[in-house]
Amino acid sequence: xxxxxxxxxxxxxxxxxxxxxxxxxxxxxxxxxxxxxxxxxxxxxxxxxxxxxxxxxxxxxxxxxxxxxxxxxxxxxxxxxxxxxxxxxxxxxxxxxxxxxxxxxxxxxxxxxxxxxxxxxxxxxxxxxxxxxxxxxxxxxxxxxxxxxxxxxxxxxxxxxxxxxxxxxxxxxxxxxxxxxxxxxxxxxxxxxxxxxxxxxxxxxxxxxxxxxxxxxxxxxxxxxxxxxxxxxxxxxxxxxxxxxxxxxxxxxxxxxxxxxxxxxxxxxxxxxxxxxxxxxxxxxxxxxxxxxxxxxxxxxxxxxxxxxxxxxxxxxxxxxxxxxxxxxxxxxxxxxxxxxxxxxxxxxxxxxxxxxxxxxxxxxxxxxxxxxxxxxxxxxxxxxxxxxxxxxxxxxxxxxxxxxxxxxxxxxxxxxxxxxxxxxxxxxxxxxxxxxxxxxxxxxxxxxxxxxxxxxxxxxxxxxxxxxxxxxxxxxxxxxxxxxxxxxxxxxxxxxxxxxxxxxxxxxxxxxxxxxxxxxxxxxxxxxxxxxxxxxxxxxxxxxxxxxxxxxxxxxxxxxxxxxxxxxxxxxxxxxxxxxxxxxxxxxxxxxxxxxxxxxxxxxxxxxxxxxxxxxxxxxxxxxxxxxxxxxxxxxxxxxxxxx
Ligand code: GLA
Ligand code: ZN
Numbered sequence: 269x270x271x272x273x274x275x276x277x278x279x280x281x282x283x284x285x286x287x288x289x290x291x292x293x294x295x296x297x298x299x300x301x302x303x304x305x306x307x308x309x310x311x312x313x314x315x316x317x318x319x320x321x322x323x324x325x326x327x328x329x330x331x332x333x334x335x336x337x338x339x340x341x342x343x344x345x346x347x348x349x350x351x352x353x354x355x356x357x358x359x360x361x362x363x364x365x366x367x368x369x370x371x372x373x374x375x376x377x378x379x380x381x382x383x384x385x386x387x388x389x390x391x392x393x394x395x396x397x398x399x400x401x402x403x404x405x406x407x408x409x410x411x412x413x414x415x416x417x418x419x420x421x422x423x424x425x426x427x428x429x430x431x432x433x434x435x436x437x438x439x440x441x442x443x444x445x446x447x448x449x450x451x452x453x454x455x456x457x458x459x460x461x462x463x464x465x466x467x468x469x470x471x472x473x474x475x476x477x478x479x480x481x482x483x484x485x486x487x488x489x490x491x492x493x494x495x496x497x498x499x500x501x502x503x504x505x506x507x508x509x510x511x512x513x514x515x516x517x518x519x520x521x522x523x524x525x526x527x528x529x530x531x532x533x534x535x536x537x538x539x540x541x542x543x544x545x546x547x548x549x550x551x552x553x554x555x556x557x558x559x560x561x562x563x564x565x566x567x568x569x570x571x572x573x574x575x576x577x578x579x580x581x582x583x584x585x586x587x588x589x590x591x592x593x594x595x596x597x598x599x600x601x602x603x604x605x606x607x608x609x610x611x612x613x614x615x616x617x618x619x620x621x622x623x624x625x626x627x628x629x630x631x632x633x634x635x636x637x638x639x640x641x642x643x644x645x646x647x648x649x650x651x652x653x654x655x656x657x658x659x660x661x662x663x664x665x666x667x668x669x670x671x672x673x674x675x676x677x678x679x680x681x682x683x684x685x686x687x688x689x690x691x692x693x694x695x696x697x698x699x700x701x702x703x704x705x706x707x708x709x710x711x712x713x714x715x716x717x718x719x720x721x722x723x724x725x726x727x728x729x730x731x732x733x734x735x736x737x738x739x740x741x742x743x744x745x746x747x748x749x750x751x752x753x754x755x756x757x758x759x760x761x762x763x764x765x766x767x768x769x770x771x772x773x774x775x776x777x778x779x780x781x782x783x784x785x786x787x788x789x790x791x792x793x794x795x796x797x798x799x800x801x802x803x804x805x806x807x808x809x810x811x812x813x814x815x816x817x818x819x820x821x822x823x824x825x826x827x828x829x830x831x832x833x834x835x836x837x838x839x840x841x842x843x844x845x846x847x848x849x850x851x852x853x854x855x856x857x858x859x860x861x862x863x864x865x866x867x868x869x870x871x872x873x874x875x876x877x878x879x880x881x882x883x884x885x886x887x888x889x890x891x892x893x894x895x896x897x898x899x900x901x902x903x904x905x906x907x908x909x910x911x912x913x
Contacts, residue, residue: 269597269651271641272299272337272605273623274568277325278306279612284628285328288609291630293332296641300329301567301605304339304409305371308346311388319395330401337567337605338396339406340493342385344371349384356381358416361462370616372410376489377420389493393500405501406530406567407493407508413482413517417460421485426458428481442753443473450474467673476722476754479669483517491525509567512552518665519559520704531556532568532607535592537584539889543867544844548887549592550870551683551690553599555663555702557655566596568607572621572633580619585889589623589633590640591906597647598872598883598908600655606637647910650881653874657699658713658860661686664705666722670754676746678780680798680841685718685744688844692851697863697871713858714740720747720765722754728764735768736831740854743769744838745776745801761801762837769837770808770828773801777817785815786824786840794846796824801839808837811850825850866892869903882911 273292277285292300303310303322311317326336345356350368357365358375366373374381396402433439436452445451450471452458461470461478494506505527510519511534523529535549556564570592573583584592593604608622623637624630630638663686671682686702693700693714701712705727709715717731720743728748735741748763750756757763760772777800786796788811802819808828814820825846828835834857836850855862865871868888874881886892886903893902896911903909 269601269644269648270298270603271296271593271644272301272603273297273609274605274607275300275302275325275609276305276612277302277321278309279614280610282324285325289328289332289334292329292334292609295638296645297334299335299337299403299603299605301337301339301406302326303341304406305341305344307341307344307388310341310392311346314348314352315387317388317391317395319392326396326399326401330399335403336401337404337406338392338402340385340389340392340408340497342374342388342407342493343409343411345374345381345384353380355418357418358414359418359421361415361417361460363417363462372412375414375416375418375421376411377416377424377485378418379420382489382492385493386496389496390500393497397501402501402504404505404507405497407490407497407506407526410509410511410513410532411486411490411517412513412515413479413486414515415460415478415482417462422459424485425460425478425481426455428484429458429477430455432477443471443477444755445471445474447471470673472670472673473753473755475673476666476670479673480518480666482515483521483665486517487522490522494525507565507567509565516665516668520665520706523560528562528602529556529559529564530567531564533566533592533596533604534568534570534574535588537570537573537582537588539585546687546691547868548691548870550595550599550694550887551687551702553596553601554690554700557600558663558701558703558707561701561703561707563600563602566593566601566604569593569596569604571606571608571623571637572611572625574621575619576617583621584633585905586632586636587904587906589636590643591885591887591908593640594643594647594883594908595870595885595887597644598874598885602651650874650876650879650910653876653879653881655699655701655872655874657701658858659693659698659716659855660701660703660707660709660712660714661689661716661718662705662707662720662727663702664722664724666724667719670722670750671719673754677778677798682719685841685847686716688842688847689716689718689742689851691844692847693855694870695848695865696851696855696860697865697873698855698860699873709734709739712739713860714742714854716742717747718742718744720762722750723748723752723757723764725764731765732768732830735833735835738832740834740836740858741768741830742836742838742850742854745799745840766806768828768830768835769826770830770835771803771805771823771826771837771839773839774804774822775802775819776800777802777819783843784817786812786842786846787815788812788849792849794849795843796840796846797843798841800824803837803839808835811836811853812846863896864894865896866894868892869894871896880913884909884911
């Protein structure tokens with residue numbers, strides 16, 4: 269559990285470097301990340317390398333016992349490279365090249381770019397192989413599965429499809445290309461989906477493969493860099509930093525060959541007044557821990573008010589800088605690096621605030637950061653404790669992509685139901701893992717499988733076996749809708765899950781921004797939003813029925829006994845109380861050890877050799893007082909306490 273910062277020596281006068289390093293050391297910084305955008309300084313001319321300035325910076329940190337994570341600078345090729353090879357930029361879906369002056373605009377399949385990217389990577393790796401201060405590598409920065417339509421991507425895309433389908437006839441069949449006369453008669457006709465019209469006009473099967481291809485392309489680039497780093501700078505762990513963005517590559521595949529995951533964590537600095545709104549970043553943290561099922565880095569952490577591509581936002585409230593970092597450690601982060609040490613005085617991001625303001629005079633946020641550094645020293649002994657969870661939530665990028673391609677109804681988005689289930693179970697004080705849908709389910713008692721939209725038969729099979737042998741499965745609406753190509757399955761929903769659910773939908777009603785009441789067996793009335801599956805029970809019992817509309821009285825939520833286990837089916841998108849109620853029922857039924865927590869108080873239980881540590885965190889701007897394990901606990905806004913037995 270280490271605290272670090274993101275630092276840009278190339279942005280600052282050299283006279284500041286030593287003082288910065290001194291202050292870092294004095295404050296308790298143990299790690300710095302350097303150089304992810306510094307290509308123009310590392311290779312100022314084609315084939316002319318200059319590592320002297322970076323050596324100097326690395327040495328300043330090393331002398332002060334601060335470890336360095338170096339980055340490959342391939343996110344921002346230098347201007348001379350664009351001048352020589354203007355074709356290395358991405359081509360957007362409207363056919364126009366991305367304009368220069370920003371970052372991340374190179375195409376990662378372009379062979380010329382790859383040649384140069386390989387060369388700078390190898391040069392850096394060799395140069396730092398003998399330097400023990402460099403303890404790890406970050407590949408590029410926030411790579412995304414961009415939808416590039418350049419000639420190289422077109423060629424790669426064809427090759428990817430040829431490898432998958434063999435012939436255009438197979439491809440036509442898989443995609444249903446007969447619709448609108450979309451059948452290909454030769455591979456030369458196959459190209460990335462271009463045009464300015466919305467995705468909705470394009471064949472969803474074609475689009476899903478295109479998303480998968482774009483994800484694979486960027487992962488190939490990551491693996492290529494990882495191989496070079498490992499070869500030329502052996503023994504240093506390699507990672508890349510991801511975030512929740514528009515074009516996410518498949519995180520599960522991204523990190524298969526990397527040593528650990530890194531995530532950029534920017535929780536909101538405002539506390540939502542509406543209790544329906546998601547207030548916690550714990551979901552993201554649990555999801556990131558679940559990718560490699562182990563500790564991860566926060567490579568960038570909120571340090572000040574945001575702003576630069578939009579108007580500036582509020583400063584983090586007192587307690588947030590310390591609290592959100594401790595929350596990250598509780599959920600499995602092994603290092604948290606703050607973005608950034610000092611707010612830039614130049615460049616596009618001069619209004620994205622770091623720990624220090626433009627003045628360079630330590631202020632409120634910096635003092636809180638210093639306090640955080642001391643607090644971390646105290647929890648370090650708990651580093652090797654494990655987060656064991658009885659509850660898992662399944663996630664997959666196929667669903668994320670398919671819902672993006674075809675929004676289901678107004679207001680619907682994939683991660684919402686995962687978030688609501690996560691919130692419902694964590695509110696009971698339970699640890700929750702969010703894991704890839706292909707993961708082994710053994711060891712869990714309850715597996716939430718929300719919106720299993722794009723069907724993978726191995727996953728269907730595993731969920732059946734899990735329930736059959738005594739587990740609880742919670743399935744939701746929009747499951748079993750599509751086959752693996754993103755075409756509709758000709759069966760009553762939830763298709764391949766129908767037997768375990770013990771109910772089927774006779775019809776569904778996408779109600780968008782409207783809501784409609786559902787009533788539980790004890791008379792409790794709650795709201796369904798966005799979607800209504802009008803269910804008929806085969807063998808299941810009804811937990812809630814619709815209380816309005818032409819399907820008043822029809823089942824909306826059911827529970828079925830399957831093998832020695834149980835299967836819940838939530839046929840609506842609910843408001844939060846719906847998920848809270850199902851989580852409570854399922855947890856009690858499974859005999860899980862739950863606790864009462866005040867609203868917005870979170871608990872992570874970590875266990876080790878004879879130790880049980882309860883990390884309790886107040887994710888609210890109001891103080892809280894409550895009893896836990898027979899003890900009175902008082903928490904200030906955004907305060908974390910660790911209670912050990
Ligand atoms: C991202 C990037 C950083 C910086 C921050 C804040 O996380 O990785 O380089 O742009 O956002 O804007
Ligand atoms: Zn391209």
